[in-house]
Amino acid sequence: MCSSTSVLGTTLRGTRRIASTGGAAIGQLARPRPTEPVAWTEAEAIRRAQGGDSAAFEFLYQLHGRRVYALCLRMVGNPADAEDLMQEAFLQLFRKIATFRGESAFSTWLHRMTVNVVLMRLRKKSLPTDSLEETLEPDAENSGPKRDVGAPDLRLSGAVDRVNLERSIEKLPPGYRTVFVLHDVQGYEHNEIAEIIGCSVGNSKSQLHKARTRLRELLQEALREQARQERQSAKTQTGSQG
């Protein structure tokens, strides 16, 4: 290839680079960038959201959305209901954000709304025999699950896997379920839980212990059921061979 052509080739590459750079510059000038991260504090985002700033709303949603969704999911056990509840919770939050004065932490305020939304939904679905109030308020005579003194307890050590546990959590009464998920799954302290669900610290501790004890019973029932099925399938196999 002669030198002139190579000079031409080099010039052509340079021309393309100039043209493409210019085009890219125009693209950057013309197109908005809605997903560019912003360096706000939560307080600043709340202030902006109170002014109707859509980016601020999205900032708060991204900041808290994962925990809220996880809470809803653990409480209702299925993604479809969890999505509805999460959307409803944030909708209520953003409708009322102008009234937020900072007396409590924003996350506490948000989780309180979420729990209320979830419990309202569960209340609508609950059977008459399931009393939500009973599970939220301590009762001296009915102080939670009773230990069967006569029946042998199955040891759960090594048998508590995540799937069985999540299934058992879904079977808990809503009040127990709320405190257990907030404390043992999401890591809230009793004083925070008390503020979220509107009870005393002592009540939160009591509900948690009852939840754990009830879960133990449910898991033991699951173990018994599993053992029963294994025995039945073994009998069936023995019968078919014999």
Added chain:
Amino acid sequence: MECRDVEAVLEQDGLSPLPAAAREHLVGCEGCRELLADLSAIVVAAKRIPAEENPPERIWISLSARLEAEGIIRESQAVTVSTAPAAPWWEGFAQWFKPRVLALAGAGVLAVAGGLYWVNHPAKISAPAVANVAKPAVTETQKSSELKTPVPESASPSTPVLSAGLLPKKPAARAAAAIASQPPQIHESTTNLRPSPSELASFGESAATLSQTERAMPSRALGSNAEVDAALRANLRTLNEFIAECEARLKENPRDQLTREYLNMALQQKAELLNAMMDSGRSEH
């Protein structure tokens, strides 16, 4: 301590270290030992459940739509506020032209390179069609200024500056570079190959003539050098787009002198580019 007391301690203090009395009870009570072990296993398993889950994207989309519908969300305000004074009106126009000028400058460099290539491989056949339209339509402003281009030493006063086939080698390259870098100027001397101002009444005629030349170019004008061919054609497309934008602007505002000058430059460079392309194709064949 009784089993009921141990359970009360567990309810009050959770699984934190038990007091001595409770530990003493555990030594002799298998039931309480198993209870403590099972509750510990449940707590350990619970901590393995994720505290956060990624919600589907549709939730935010639906939520933001509802918030907008209710008027809760308004347009996002700018995060940064510029304290600089408002830019003059022509800055926006200049910004629009800036990348195109860069592309145009690139095409001009290309034309220079084409001229260098022509210098090393001189073509014998002239390109009168291209040379005839190289001189743009002259406006009243240009006529009154009557600026002169540098005339090559070895060329006669009547020799056209942009006639690719008739000029001596080096002066042609210098002339092409001079025209590419300078604003449109009046060429006093004319030849048979360079049209007089009266022959080209408007930019539209110049552009049409160039388009005719472009269409008449053989599809394989650049021979076997496919890379060069593709690159030159790409640059030609860039020039054509820029010319079209200038023409559109001039239609809206015929008195836009700056756009007219840019269009003039673009037509000149297109002529030079076509010259280079035709010469390159002829030399390959």
